[in-house]
Amino acid sequence: MDEGRGPFRCIADQEGKGGAHSRRIFELVGKPGYGAQPILATPRAQTSSVKAKSRIPELRPLNVAEMAETAHLRGWPTFAGLEILTREGLLWGGNVYDHASKAPEPAWIIVDETRRNAEARRIDREEWTFADGHRAKSNALVAGGRGWPIGASQIGSRPIVLLAEGGPDLLAAALVRWWEDMDPEHVALACMTGAGNAIDPEALPFFAGKHIRIAIHAEESGKGREAALKWKDQLYGAGASLVDGFDFNGITLPTGKPCKDLADYASLLDGEKADPAKVFEGFPFAQAT
Numbered sequence: 001m002d003e004g005r006g007p008f009r010c011i012a013d014q015e016g017k018g019g020a021h022s023r024r025i026f027e028l029v030g031k032p033g034y035g036a037q038p039i040l041a042t043p044r045a046q047t048s049s050v051k052a053k054s055r056i057p058e059l060r061p062l063n064v065a066e067m068a069e070t071a072h073l074r075g076w077p078t079f080a081g082l083e084i085l086t087r088e089g090l091l092w093g094g095n096v097y098d099h100a101s102k103a104p105e106p107a108w109i110i111v112d113e114t115r116r117n118a119e120a121r122r123i124d125r126e127e128w129t130f131a132d133g134h135r136a137k138s139n140a141l142v143a144g145g146r147g148w149p150i151g152a153s154q155i156g157s158r159p160i161v162l163l164a165e166g167g168p169d170l171l172a173a174a175l176v177r178w179w180e181d182m183d184p185e186h187v188a189l190a191c192m193t194g195a196g197n198a199i200d201p202e203a204l205p206f207f208a209g210k211h212i213r214i215a216i217h218a219e220e221s222g223k224g225r226e227a228a229l230k231w232k233d234q235l236y237g238a239g240a241s242l243v244d245g246f247d248f249n250g251i252t253l254p255t256g257k258p259c260k261d262l263a264d265y266a267s268l269l270d271g272e273k274a275d276p277a278k279v280f281e282g283f284p285f286a287q288a289t
Helices: 064-073 080-087 167-179 223-237 262-266
Strands: 091-098 103-111 118-122 160-165 187-192 211-216 242-247
Touching (some): 064 080, 080 167, 118 167, 160 167, 167 262, 211 223
Parallel strands (some): 160 211, 211 242
Antiparallel strands (some): 091 103, 103 118
């Protein structure tokens, strides 16, 4: 383990699995204020001088049925993370056009107050079909915006940042942060929407002085680790106090397949069993009470 700029810290195989949690879906988060009606503000127009072409539809809060279906289709024990991201203004619902159905399809959309980047996924988890006939799970709604880490502008004074890769991992990050009782006033969430993208230089100052943990995708291609190393160099160059990583190597899904990301990891959370690892292991800040 290197506390400086060396290899990432790997904490997936450490001891200290923690006690079991008892979570029930319709209790949501079970903490004061979180179960209340979300306090929402529509994201503002992008703050940069960059004039990116945007296809962001009219945004609305996700309803409970959409949250429950999204969590169920991914095997998560609760949709608490979706409720939390909705309250934080990073998760929205909207209807996005699909060229196969030739109609708008209900989607969940991650976007922050800047509107510089947005990613849509279908509620039914089907792929999008685009005008040229290709299909994909994610739909980038802002041309040229994928280098902007969604949530970066909302980090504020929080000293810890969990940096996820891809929309499903951002949703899972909110669930894991709550599940491990990390104080949301200490821990911010941010998301890069593609491993091939460098962090937009205009976003880097938001990470200065922070302890950033990257949830490193464990693809066989190694692209997830390559991306994390690239981001680590950028973040240290911007003045981050420490950059380390959570490595999913050694964690196995019930199917026998390896756990490759936070979205997979969240499916292993079970109120009757010990957690397979602790994503936030080693942080010095007090947990929420």
